[in-house]
Amino acid sequence: MKFIDEVRITLIAGKGGDGSAGFRREKFIPFGGPDGGDGGDGGDIYFQATEGMNTLVNFRGKKTYKAGHGENGAGRQKFGAFGEDLVIKVPVGTIIRNSESGEIIADLTEPEKKVLIAKGGRGGLGNINFKSATNQAPRKATEGKYGDEIEVDLELRLIADIALVGLPNAGKSTLISSISAAKPKIADYPFTTLEPNLGVVSMGEDSFVVADIPGLIENAAEGKGLGIKFLKHIQRTKSLVHLVDVSWCLDEYEAFEQYVVIRDELTKYSEELSFKKEIVCLTKIDAMTEEEIEKFRVFFEEQLDKKVIVLSSVSGRNIDLLKSIMLKTLGSNQEEK
Numbered sequence: 001m002k003f004i005d006e007v008r009i010t011l012i013a014g015k016g017g018d019g020s021a022g023f024r025r026e027k028f029i030p031f032g033g034p035d036g037g038d039g040g041d042g043g044d045i046y047f048q049a050t051e052g053m054n055t056l057v058n059f060r061g062k063k064t065y066k067a068g069h070g071e072n073g074a075g076r077q078k079f080g081a082f083g084e085d086l087v088i089k090v091p092v093g094t095i096i097r098n099s100e101s102g103e104i105i106a107d108l109t110e111p112e113k114k115v116l117i118a119k120g121g122r123g124g125l126g127n128i129n130f131k132s133a134t135n136q137a138p139r140k141a142t143e144g145k146y147g148d149e150i151e152v153d154l155e156l157r158l159i160a161d162i163a164l165v166g167l168p169n170a171g172k173s174t175l176i177s178s179i180s181a182a183k184p185k186i187a188d189y190p191f192t193t194l195e196p197n198l199g200v201v202s203m204g205e206d207s208f209v210v211a212d213i214p215g216l217i218e219n220a221a222e223g224k225g226l227g228i229k230f231l232k233h234i235q236r237t238k239s240l241v242h243l244v245d246v247s248w249c250l251d252e253y254e255a256f257e258q259y260v261v262i263r264d265e266l267t268k269y270s271e272e273l274s275f276k277k278e279i280v281c282l283t284k285i286d287a288m289t290e291e292e293i294e295k296f297r298v299f300f301e302e303q304l305d306k307k308v309i310v311l312s313s314v315s316g317r318n319i320d321l322l323k324s325i326m327l328k329t330l331g332s333n334q335e336e337k
């Protein structure tokens with residue numbers, strides 16, 4: 001299944017029912033007055049943020065969404081029924097834009113939040129409304145109004161607390177599968193991951209959401225490779241875990257170059273991204289000797305002037321340490337998700 005994160009759909013809210021121009025006709029009441037009721041209002045269209053949905057794939061087939069029409073009013077002061085509202089469920093984190101103007105209409109970041117996007121038309125007025133001292137028998141009734149018709153673009157930005165970034169093949173998917181229940185595809189070639197994977201990491205009472213995104217490459221910020229499409233997803237994360245596969249590097253300079261490539265892309269894409277907290281991990285250390293590991297670790301720590309974690313998803317070394325550092329960067333009062 002392809003990860004779909006942008007769709008364009010048309011919303012047509014319900015038309016209001018027409019007002020009635022009926023007259024009361026009963027035996028022995030020769031001049032029964034106007035008794036036409038109002039038309040019912042057309043149904044509204046709402047969007048509601050729902051947990052447990054991760055993509056906009058449900059919108060792939062259907063392009064037009066309609067709410068119910070209001071019923072017409074009728075004689076004997078009968079009011080038309082209101083049209084049925086339509087509530088469209090979307091994943092938490094969906095942004096709704098007016099396609100024409102590009103303006104953001106709603107940003108659904110809170111679970112269960114419901115917003116009105118297309119309003120149904122008002123029902124027309126029946127002739128009972130137009131009775132006056134001078135006009136006892138109005139034939140006037142108004143028509144129901146059309147509901148809003150609007151084309152919108154839905155855009156989903158995944159809401160994860162922490163994103164895993166790194167070059168292709170760095171071991172991001174392997175890591176998310178070892179710290180959460182996510183089961184992404186893992187393979188020994190670049191660009192295995194084509195769509196972000198989300199995983200929930202639980203640690204006792206605490207839990208947080210991690211996103212594994214496709215590998216970034218040089219010039220990703222200018223659109224090269226797959227990564228650019230997903231950089232926007234990580235803009236909302238609180239911190240980054242940067243994986244550097246040092247196992248194949250000839251020396252610490254080559255290893256550090258791998259790190260710099262990704263940092264450059266993040267900075268080029270957005271300053272905000274480059275200022276996010278970053279946990280640096282040297283990965284696949286099970287394939288290295290202890291001396292090599294030390295040499296790389298010391299070099300990175302000197303260059304960055306902070307601690308880095310040496311990690312192996314295969315042997316499990318320092319995986320628990322990484323999880324607790326991730327949790328710490330989010331603050332200890334992380335809510336359950």
Ligand SMILES: Nc1nc2c(ncn2[C@@H]2O[C@H](COP(=O)(O)OP(=O)(O)OP(=O)(O)O)[C@@H](O)[C@H]2O)c(=O)[nH]1
Nearest residue numbers: 168169170171172173174187188191192193215313
């Ligand atoms: N020895 C060793 N191999 C690892 C480790 N982590 C991942 N690998 C291997 O590295 C290869 C790439 O792993 P992935 O998890 O698919 O890498 P990725 O960063 O998600 O790659 P893309 O999705 O292409 O960006 C696979 O063959 C994994 O089995 C590790 O800790 N040690």
Ligand SMILES: [Mg+2]
Nearest residue numbers: 172173192193
């Ligand atoms: Mg992957």
